[in-house]
Amino acid sequence: DAKTTQPTSMDCAEGRAANLPCNHSTISGNEYVYWYRQIHSQGPQYIIHGLKNNETNEMASLIITEDRKSSTLILPHATLRDTAVYYCIVRGRGGSNYKLTFGKGTLLTVNP
Amino acid sequence: DAGVIQSPRHEVTEMGQEVTLRCKPISGHNSLFWYRQTMMRGLELLIYFNNNVPIDDSGMPEDRFSAKMPNASFSTLKIQPSEPRDSAVYFCASSLRGTVETQYFGPGTRLLVL
Numbered sequence A: 001d002a003k004t005t006q007p008t009s010m011d012c013a014e015g016r017a018a019n020l021p022c023n024h025s026t027i028s029g030n031e032y033v034y035w036y037r038q039i040h041s042q043g044p045q046y047i048i049h050g051l052k053n054n055e056t057n058e059m060a061s062l063i064i065t066e067d068r069k070s071s072t073l074i075l076p077h078a079t080l081r082d083t084a085v086y087y088c089i090v091r092g093r094g095g096s097n098y099k100l101t102f103g104k105g106t107l108l109t110v111n112p
Numbered sequence B: 001d002a003g004v005i006q007s008p009r010h011e012v013t014e015m016g017q018e019v020t021l022r023c024k025p026i027s028g029h030n031s032l033f034w035y036r037q038t039m040m041r042g043l044e045l046l047i048y049f050n051n052n053v054p055i056d057d058s059g060m061p062e063d064r065f066s067a068k069m070p071n072a073s074f075s076t077l078k079i080q081p082s083e084p085r086d087s088a089v090y091f092c093a094s095s096l097r098g099t100v101e102t103q104y105f106g107p108g109t110r111l112l113v114l
Helices: none
Strands: A009-013 A018-023 A032-038 A045-050 A061-064 A070-075 A084-091 A106-111 B005-007 B010-013 B019-024 B031-038 B042-050 B053-056 B065-071 B074-079 B088-095 B109-113
Touching: A009 A018, A018 A032, A018 A084, A018 A106, A032 A061, A045 A061, A045 A070, A070 A084, B005 B088, B010 B019, B019 B088, B019 B109, B031 B074, B042 B065, B042 B074, B053 B065, B074 B088
Parallel strands: A009 A106, B010 B109
Antiparallel strands: A018 A070, A032 A045, A032 A084, A061 A070, A084 A106, B005 B019, B019 B074, B031 B042, B031 B088, B042 B053, B065 B074, B088 B109
């Protein structure tokens, strides 16, 4: 799986958009970008994933650059409950691609 | 729908004792994963089951750890004998198809071995 690079921490004001970047310059053509988050003392929670097109769901939007070497997770209106560690994971699909490799992630702190 | 269910949520035991962690995956999911999270090593995959069959147990630390999945709705992770370095949070996750679909995690079991 391609390695990802994320900032260690970020702050965001409540009600504002939180933009979390992720670099994955060695991503290969069949690898997807997944985002999970882990709120304190809880299990990781799936947020969104994408291959090349931008994706949006009820939780967030995922913007993937055209060269696919980086992506941004956008929480449009951050709340205090969005304070968590956010993990960007690159994973292929099919074959032996069952493993999610979690790095250190980005600690997002939403401030009142 | 109920998510992944794990029990117990907290376990405190003494070194040398047997510990059994339990997991009920989401109904209809055929893939099950056990992960361990520590401050030092982060989240690590211990073992992966597909259709109740262990596919990859390369992450299991040593022979003291064993995992079973007797049916599609139940799995156990056993540590015997337990050691203080086994103290961690153990997560179970399930997915519809392990290599393709999203993994959904349970709330975890926080284990402390004294």
